[in-house]
Amino acid sequence: KAGVTQTPRYLIKTRGQQVTLSCSPISGHRSVSWYQQTPGQGLQFLFEYFSETQRNKGNFPGRFSGRQFSNSRSEMNVSTLELGDSALYLCASRLAGQGGSGELFFGEGSRLTVL
Amino acid sequence: QKEVEQDPGPLSVPEGAIVSLNCTYSNSAFQYFMWYRQYSRKGPELLMYTYSSGNKEDGRFTAQVDKSSKYISLFIRDSQPSDSATYLCAMSAAGGTSYGKLTFGQGTILTVHP
Numbered sequence: 001k002a003g004v005t006q007t008p009r010y011l012i013k014t015r016g017q018q019v020t021l022s023c024s025p026i027s028g029h030r031s032v033s034w035y036q037q038t039p040g041q042g043l044q045f046l047f048e049y050f051s052e053t054q055r056n057k058g059n060f061p062g063r064f065s066g067r068q069f070s071n072s073r074s075e076m077n078v079s080t081l082e083l084g085d086s087a088l089y090l091c092a093s094r095l096a097g098q099g100g101s102g103e104l105f106f107g108e109g110s111r112l113t114v115l
Numbered sequence: 116q117k118e119v120e121q122d123p124g125p126l127s128v129p130e131g132a133i134v135s136l137n138c139t140y141s142n143s144a145f146q147y148f149m150w151y152r153q154y155s156r157k158g159p160e161l162l163m164y165t166y167s168s169g170n171k172e173d174g175r176f177t178a179q180v181d182k183s184s185k186y187i188s189l190f191i192r193d194s195q196p197s198d199s200a201t202y203l204c205a206m207s208a209a210g211g212t213s214y215g216k217l218t219f220g221q222g223t224i225l226t227v228h229p
Binding site: 092 | 156157160161164205213214217222
């Protein structure tokens with residue numbers, strides 16, 4: 001059974017640009033979450049999607065956005081990139097749709113460097 | 116003060132040692148507790164998942180949750196060099212505000228030397 005797949009794995013952007021990251025969840029998983037991981041702040045929750053609807057959001061500015069498609073695949077977008085957006089962006093999926101985290105399974109991440 | 120506190124280490128032990136990793140937390144709403152292992156330049160891998168208080172064992176790994184003390188632990192028996200990684204505790208509340216949201220500790224860097 002394939003795991004969570006994220007593309008691209010590595011990318012370099014310059015300040016002011018925007019970036020779109022893609023995530024394909026484990027087959028049958030309908031919930032997709034996104035996290036940002038940095039050395040200073042650790043893993044921080046960005047948002048969660050279920051059935052194409054954003055159900056939960058972390059404390060990030062509006063430059064960070066996402067969406068989910070009918071096949072459960074998800075994308076996240078960061079506009080007007082800042083140096084501080086350099087991070088590993090992780091996507092995670094889970095089977096259940098009810099409250100509580102359930103067992104969250106992570107992808108390998110997309111490592112973004114902003115110059 | 117962070118909601119979840121975890122000693123970042125680093126922790127260095129000889130092969131075969133018993134390793135104890137711990138986290139404390141302040142949010143009494145947390146009911147789901149997890150341990151993840153993350154190798155360098157990889158995504159976190161779920162090791163243990165427990166609900167509420169109690170113990171759970173899986174092979175060489177044992178997870179303990181003490182909600183009265185707001186304290187969770189992960190024990191690794193007969194540690195191997197392949198266990199060298201960063202270990203992250205994570206937890207979540209129940210209910211709608213918890214959808215997909217885990218609160219993580221900072222991670223403990225573990226090195227097991229032969």
